[in-house]
Amino acid sequence: MEETPPIITTHALTRDFKKTRAVDSLDLAIQPGELFGLVGPDGAGKTTTLRLLAGLLDITSGSATVAGYDLAQQAEAIKSKIGYMAQQFSLYGELSVVENLSFFSDLYDVPRAELRERTERLLTFANLTEFKDRWAAHLSGGMQKKLALACTLIHEPEILLLDEPTTGVDPVSRREFWDILTELYLGGTTIVVSTPYMDEADRCSKVGLMYAGRMVVCAEPQQIRAQIEGDLIELQPDDWQTAHALIETLPGVLEVQTYGDLLHVFVDSADKRLPEIEAALKKQSIVHRGARRATARMEEAFISLIKRMEEE
Amino acid sequence: MLKWTSCVRRIWSLSIKEFIHLINDWWMPAFMLFGGVIELLLVGWATSRPITNLPLMVLDRDQSAASRTVVTALENTGTFALKALAPDMETIQDALERGQINAAVIIPPDFDNEVASPIGRPTLAILLNGAESIPATAALRAIEGVASDMGEGVILERLGLEPDDFAGFAPSLRVWFNEALSEALYTTPAELGLMLEFTTLLFAALSFSRERELGTLEQLLVMPFSSMEIIVGKSIPVILVGFFDFVLMLSMVHVAFGVPVRGSLPLLLILALGYLLVELGKGMVISVMSRTQHQAFLVVMMVGMMDFMFTGYAAPVESMPQIVQQVANVIPAYHWLTILRGVLLKGVGLEVLWPNVLALAILGLVIGTFSLRYVRRALN
Amino acid sequence: MESNDYAIIARGLTKRFGDFTAVDGIDFAVRRGEIFGFLGPNGSGKTTTIRMMLGLLRPTDGSVQVLGVPVAERAKQIRPRVGYMSQRFSLYNDLTVLQNLRFYGQAYGLNNNLLRERIQHALQMAGLEGRGHTRTKDLSGGWRQRLALSAAILHRPELVFLDEPTAGVDPVSRRAFWDLLYKLVAQEITVFVTTHYMDEAEHCHRLAFIQRGKLIAHGSPEEIKRDTMRGQVLEIAPTETAKAVKVLRAARESGRLPLEEVAMYGALVHVVAPQMEQHQAAIAAELRQADVEPGRMAIIEPSLEDVFIACMR
């Protein structure tokens, strides 16, 4: 495949706060048109990274270019090329949906001739047409997020930087939101999005896993999922604590993850181990339901990777 | 018993939290503590300084010994900085119009003769720039002083009186409680009283409006605080800082401007504490009424100004219309200033101040009850 | 209904703001010692309901009993016995982690020894050991969320209300958090939780779905799946997920396939249709026609997310 020059690159990008190093010599290369998912445990430095890329924080050391501009020298020039969406709701609550849109379109110098058409398109896009005169503060959480996205899209930026855009958003709105992102992605916009939802990470073209300020894995979702060894078995025992302890000792079991009262068991071979596990549970008279072979999702892969990091 | 201790503990936890806020965002408490002190220093400094250096022009058309005496006497007052002798009226007119001088003295051509003649009526023409009434008034007083000194000499001469026999026609003056008639001595206590009011009110007014604006009030309300505990817990820092502020300001005016404490200091401190509680009640009401800190602040400014008007600091309440005088009676700051002056300068105690103390107590009771009710209702 | 067995009983609970009805006559009951999930889209009235249960808002109509106490009259009595984690503002940002926890603990009357122990435990649970002196505003969103949760249960309430406690929290911590909820429940603590993570909702003992202020489903996850799901779910692992979704949606629009729902599910596609067995082949054919290899296809038990979306549409 022919290499196009990356649209975002960082070299040993570092940012310190008073006592902590939030981003630690981060090397990153994002190709144009990529839908890049930034994942990682809480406090791994995702928000700081996005803020750095948006030119909102000074760099402690290292360098970065965004859309061809140097981040340390030309932070202002970058701003018209990107759309940035902060984690917290940061639109003006007392302004209506349309007023917020027109405010940002002015700040981004959207050509007046296109303004009307773009506003209408974004409102339709975000399903906000019928609420266009409502105060932003009076929208539901999901609608606020969609409005925020619309505001960052108004100038049709080359790059979108989205910081946990779907946190606190209900599943229906979340899907709608991702449908919008997918369309943008298919339209060629480069998107960098941080998320705590692993199913969202699965929809990205590339996923970067941050840990303690560093990028530890950066690959396509399938590749990350493929890093998990073995097969996955899912089951729901009545007494999950005892079951967990029991299953961990069984042969062929690589890892046991709990999720509430649900157990995810990684085994070398599902066909072989599933009956063994069921038998073992039965022997201890632990009742269980829904034991089945499951497809390992991004979430399980993530947990597995993080556990490995923590052990190191 | 157990109930009591846990109640105290809850209040304690809230007060500690408030103090941490204060330390973290230290501008406000720093302002409360030192803003008052700075204001007092400025007031004390500004009022204890005589007005000097006022630009003055003299047009001497007489050019005589007498006229030169006048000019020298004017210079010797220290009030004026004599600008060059003016060549003509136009120069003076122009300077006045430009606001470059506060006053001008024109000595007519026959001044010397009029002074010398037994039936003479020497005249001095004075032009004042009324656009700046304070320096203009000071200038007029100084010129009047020069004229009356000169006039006295003229009278003695014309009536053939011996200076030793003459007691002067001006009555003698005795000032009580403030023998030197130091302005700092009466402005600083008043200013002190008002600063205490203002800072307490502002601080209290921000207590709820800030949490409401930031959204943390909801969490506070679902915790097992009774509304009484919330009010008390939030009040303690206000009272402590306010009280400390008062002691600090009092020491400052005592040391820097020699404001005496002639009455009982413990009594004053106790009454100051009581007064703080009254203002606190007002502040809390403003606080729960306001949705934002901005609103709370503006309301505090209005209320503070209203009180300022009724304290008798800027103008004697006796001179105000009857109805305004009635209103003054229900303004806590009015009674507080009377108490403050009484204890500090007059050295009186409860035997004299009891009507004010009583009024303050009644007002405190009314305001306190109302604010408790109101704040509680607003919190519930 | 024996009120002792129930932590919350809501009857005809209604809240109107002006002419807008935020909560519209909902009835439900939460048993003691269960995790009760309260699910619904943004703006459906979840937070309003919680506020009424806490006595922060007075119901326009109807009543609610919490821990056997009628809230409208005696909200004060229940406050020491419940914990509440609000959506965003339960912590003071300028306070440090420890100061926040201490404030909570003292407010709920924990004595010093117990407080020290609980704080220790809370720090551990939130993964904030050694960061006790960090100002809360300097914590990342997920960490703040964890801290808020630890604070809300510091006093071991009988009932805890959690309004989107895991929003923005990473998967590892979310699991740790749910482990903890199970431990709480084992100690007879009742949990009332709202969440947008449907996989979390699967782990609730019972659920209520609320939409536009009305209760539309109520029961255990299994019951809800059984009663409300029309059709079956086919899970497909196609080579090109996005394209597959596009193709199938086009097929739905044109009426070629009787699909109720086509949704991307990570790298998988979930398709919902009644009598799925009959359509499976047609779906595969549709995909192949568009040069998408359908990959592994299986009819699966619907996830709550499938159910939720079906319900809300």
Added chain:
Amino acid sequence: MSLRHLWAIIRKEIHHIMRDRATFILVLLTPIAMLFLMAYALTVDIEHVPIAILDFDRSTTSRAFVQRITEGKDLDLYALVDTLEKVEALLLRGEIKAALVIAPTFEQDLVALRGMSLQIVIDGTEPESGGFAVEHIGGRAEEFLSEALASYIQTLDVSLDSLQPIDLRVRTLYNPSLKPRVDLIPGLISMVLGFPALSVALTLAHEREHGTLEQVMATPVGRAELLLGKMIPYVIVGLINVIVIPAVARLTFRIPFNGSFPLFFLLSAVFLFALLSMGMILGVFIRTQPAALALSFLVIFFPGFFLTGIFFPIASMPEIMRLESLGLPGTHYAIITRGLFLTGVGLDVLWPYSVMLMGLGIAFTMVGALFFKKKLG
């Protein structure tokens, strides 16, 4: 500088101001109410000052003198007392502000031209009314003396129209009554316009506290555009006050306005620009609203009160403060307002101050823009 960016910020800010009705009304009303109250409180005509008289002489002359003292409405005879102790008690209780003690030799001394054997005792804690009493009793005494002695003096063949032989012909320009209110009100305008300046600082702190600044910082909007855009709406709010204030001053306090109103309006706009830039600098450095409030007093209100020459003549200040007062917009604006309200001069006289205001405004905005970083943390 893009006008479009500027206008976007301005429009947004105006929406904010207008939509929060309570605050909007307060923002508009506070300066006017403050001005009104301050002006009233500072300039109440002193009258009805309660005094006590202790007449040791009890002669016809002294009784006539007492009559004369209390005939006006400036001094009210609270009590005629017979001992000094009673005077003291009344002063202590604050029931009288001053007392007049007439010596036993009053009549004798007067006839013998030895002078006036009088003592005025005043309450030094309230010299406002005390000083007033001294002045008025002194004036009456002089009048009384002149009249009493007029016939006697005529026999001496000297002319003495009064006991003040030097005739002071005082002409007070621009404010004939020399009432402080007439010039304090124009001066105080600069003080009360500190409120819009504070509002600017508060809104910036508010946007920081609520995170909306983060989103705006991520846009290509320029620093100066952002700062000016936040300022201009408050300049407009201030200008509304500027229109209302002369009207209020004229109607309630009968303050004349002798200059050109358009010029006043224009220069007020320049002043607001300068003052609000000061507020903006506060907002740039400060993170929270309470801090902005506290600092505004130290930077805007206290200096505005003490150093701008409204109450304390700048000429009398030490060198360093005189220099500092030059850096305060209020100093120049106070001169301008007095010139326009009272002196009735025009730009020919006021241009240096106008230039200074403009210069300060530009300098402050530049400082604000220089230190305002479009960065978090």
